[in-house]
Amino acid sequence: MLAADLVSLTLSRSGGHLPGLRPTWQMRVDGLSPARRRQLDRLLTAVDPQAPGLAAGSTWPDAFRYELTLTGREGDPVTLRFADQDGHPAWLDALADWVRRNADSD
Secondary structure, three states: OOHHHEEEEEEEEEEOOOOOOOOEEEEEOOOOOHHHHHHHHHHHOOOOOOOOOOOOOOOOOOOEEEEEEEEEOOOOOEEEEEEOOOOOOHHHHHHHHHHHHHOOOO
């Protein structure tokens, strides 16, 4: 999967000490600068929607829970669900952090 295959990315967070606070970060891929597109492409090369543990949940009661939705140009969106300390792969944190940092800047 590459940035050119995507229309948008959406990251939602819930849980934590303030469960009513549910921030959402959205970004359209078409508006990204070439440098940001290259960064996103590097992160997307590691994406594996079938990776184990993506919906396992956390045993920590105040853990943040995330939904990262990748909406493609064709086909159904892919939503990856994960939580703090649930054993999910590191590439998922890297992609979610990148979306959080860049969603409002492009």
